[in-house]
Amino acid sequence: LGLGVRLSSGGALNSGVVPTAISDLAFWFKNDTGVAAAQWDDSSGNDNHMAQSSSGNQASESGGGLLFVDDNSDHYDLTTAVDIGASNAFTMICVININSYDTKNTLLGDNNETDKFLEMQNVDQIRFRESGANVTVLKFADSGNFPINSKYMITVTKDTSRNLVVYKNGTLLTQASSDYNPTQTGAFALDQIGGRTAAPDEDFDGYMYELLLYEKLLTSAELSNVQTEIKSRNGL
8 A cells, every 4th residue: 555655744645756866966956945034954964055145135934945036136046056058967846926027037047147047038948058159948838838927847858969858847848949059059057046147037936945956867758757856836
């Protein structure tokens, strides 16, 4: 009885796999765990916390995560940068609720570079740039996949050939088109959450309930299991 079923921290049953059971987890900002305005503790075991010492740039605690306000330039710095550039594969999963597209809603950024970012551009597009002149713009066959005032889980994967794939709530999104492939010219020292550069700019505007990143492309089974666990705990 109960094989493949576990109790989550909130007591709800789910059949997923806890993220730390899979290798190459770089960081995990877990909902309702170690979260405060000044720092969200990393639950991966790597002590790669995201922190902000300036009170004016701190998001506020909400719903077990953080509420970012773009006008306040709310953003956080990682303890240790993670290179997701060149042909380095990654799998990022986040649970968000965007308040507006007044800005381009950066999720992942580089504290020293304006040309390195992963951001939610608008209700139809995601942008990724790891270096070089070209921005990869991911467009999708169905419109309005990323609405405001709606909670959902977004997964972005990149393989060693620099192909980008996007899922919403665990379902693969069909891309209508994309502009350019990520330019394989150097590192993307991911060390900032919610903004890019020291300014920062193109700040995230909304709720971030959970965020994790693996330094590899998860297998289909691994991805399905982790997404199930994340969705269940976040009430999706």
